[in-house]
Amino acid sequence: MTAAGLLSSTAERFTRSAEATDSPISPNAGFAAWFAARSAAHSYTVERVPLTELPGWGFEPGTGDLRHTSGRFFGFTGVRVRTDRGDWEQPIIDQPEIGILGLVTRDFGGVPHFLVQAKMEPGNTNLVQLSTTVQATRGNYLRAHQGLPTPHLEHFLPPRPGRVLVDRIQAEHSQWFLGTHNRNMVVETDRSVPIGPDHRWLTLGQLWGLLGHDNLLNSETRTVLSCVPVAAPPANTGDPYRDALRRSLAGPGVDDDLLTWFNDGKGAMEPVARTCGLAEVGGWRLADGGIEHESGRHFRVVGVRVEAPTREVTRWSQPLIEPATPGLYGLLVQRFDGVLRILMHARADAGSSRFTEFGPTVQCCDLGDRPVPFRAEVVAEPGPGVVRHDSLQSEKGGRFLNAVNRYRVVELPADRPVPVPDGYRWLSLRQALDLMAQPDQVNIQARTLLTALLSTW
Template sequence: MTQAIISRKHSAVPHDNKDQKRIAESAAAIDGGVMSMDDFHGWFDERRQAIRMDVQRIPFADLKRWGFQPVTGNLVHDSGRFFSVEGVRAHFDGQAPLFWSQPIINQPEVGFLGILVKEIDGVLHCLMQAKAEPGNAEGLQLSPTVQATRSNYTGVHEGSAVRYLEYFTDPGKGRALVDVLQSEHGAWFYRKRNRNLVVEAVGDVPEHEDYCWLTLGQVRRLLGIRDLVNMDTRTVLACLSLAEAGEQGDAASGTGPGDGTAALAASLSEEAPAAHTLPEILRWYNGIRARSEVSVEPVPLAAVDHWVRDEDEIRHRSGGHFTIVAVAVEAGNREVTGWTQPLLSPRGTGVVAFLAKRINGILHVLVHAHPEPGYVDLIELGPTVQCVPDDLAHLPAEQRPRFLDEVLAARPEQILYDVVQSEEGGRFYQALSRYMVVETDGDPVVPDDYRWMTVGQLVMLLQHSNYLNIQARSLIACLQSVW
């Protein structure tokens, strides 16, 4: 009970019991709703044919309104807005001290990632958008109602207005169920945050052919399909509490150690007995942050070590990590129909995984207090494993990330979730990661910078900023979809 009181007292937008029940009912609704799953796939295929985006790699010299500053070497837009590619120098003083410098995307604007919801026939539905981004591997994805930077919605791009934005900016047009600032990729963005919102509409909502109404259960079901639900949808979904669903599942199924469904359902509850109480977790986490020697300083892009620039890309001399490339985009249904821009392109498919374990019949996942140069607070809670294996092939076994080999060697019966999903397509070029939840059948040794937590505890922390990184939030949404 103490944990639930802490969450509701200090959360950015408290969920009352009625809201939690409606969220749980929507999460359980899959076959009903405004459209069936078959109808959705038909609609999405039609949108795929109608929404075309042509993306071509180009040399940096062909970028329009973008250029390298003569002294710093930073890659910037001539408006001074949108984002820039700059450099950082980092020092992590752990068991194996690390020193390095790298390019990083600096986008100081706080954008909107918002899902509009409305009760239709007694069930909450989400207004979801079919949207293409230049970096998407598969083109079209299911996106939030609104996905916009400040430069977008203030018209710096000189394009058309962002649809449905008024529901998220005018308190009279919607009631917030979720409203919290959350971080973006800490390895690739410098201190980037977005406002994650779920807003219940007041009054009628106009229809548009690129948008559809789906229940929470239907959106979560689609998380089982490769690269369909985009990263921004996943981070917003993760912030919605399924505590009521967990309590209902617990009551219906029991929490016996032989029942995997019950173990996950119980884990969703804010009041599930956990290996560590939330105050214990916070004391551990704050202790890690307090004693960690981490320093990050911005530097000019021209000053980063071991990175070179040629006509087509900025790359590391080793051939690893990532590159910065340039693209030209033609899109018929966007606020702006044609533009050029830089994108960050990873080297290989990432692995993002939670190791899971039942403790007293309740599913726990293993989180890692993970430092990255772009976090506001330098350390956030991340998944058990977060890396690009192709980048590590040259390393000896003892230097590979902890638990990576156990995750990759998992037997089919251990795998609760295993789907390739994309990272943010507006700034990253074909960035794909294999998202996994693997239940261990052993008792792994857990280093001090890892802790076992329930899903309910993680969602409680998501009512606050700067606790969980975006990969962990995506995995929480994916794991909730299993339930």
């Protein structure tokens, strides 16, 4: 089978999974009780510790960078940023590696199911959320921490026993990570997979449904789900919105005009960020045991000591980024001649590795941002718009503390034209998903929102 044929076959099979909104293997009726039991099954402790007293961590002489004494894992350095939204300096996570975020899939009754786990991360607002089968940095799966092996890792490293269906390298949260990437993988097996009480098989339709719940699917699960291909079902539901969305999914993909427009923006932009020592970052200070901006806004870098009996290492200490306020991420959509279009923004962030990525219409990491992002008021207060998705989602609890943001998809009335400023572009859903199949083209916030949009079909 050709590569195109394999992709089409995979998309058709995953479409069956998306249409299966319940499963006899893991019925919806039992999910809430299972998840509550797993969340309460163990006692976890996350205790704040001043950075200057954080075991195993210290500030390097000269640069002032915050590093682990082993030289492994990750650290914090400084960055000077220049974008079309202004210039600034900030601390940023330095983790130059590619981790693995992987889902194992297996057919049950002819329907693909995905193996997820209830996993604790110290920064999650509710500690335990649904994660991928494997969620591991390179340092973790190579056991730099001297802990237990990562369960099910054998499915994602050669010689793996299954077949790789999805393998895409995607960027982390570029506003807080300096060029860090992960492999987003889906690997199929036809063998029985031994699982413990923290694991559960769910269909794509069930996972899409859970995306509408607050703080349930972690950001690692959301980004891998965004890479799962599906085929466009018939636009014959009788619901004008759903049919317009399905036509958008079935429409033509990325063309030369779109790529030229996007690349023109990349070519016109100077390098986004230049690194510097953490001690050289202007406007930031060490205060109250953490690193904070002198205005009290944006975010803090804080230290925590963790006890988690379900993890490969049961005790450790680490720094985390703690945002000052919740963020707002929004996608505006509108129907044009019966086809839904998505308004996306080509933008650069502090850690962007390729200058610009497509982000959502509104990406407001700090609700005190000035200038206010384009159309932020429409996402915050939709007015005549129809809210198609609205949820609170946590961001990467292994690096961020209580980073909870509102994700919202708003459909604008078709009879109200929207003036589009430079850097914004209307895309079909097919074009957005085609771009997402390439590395560093669509940022992680937009990937969550596009998955949320797709789940409303």
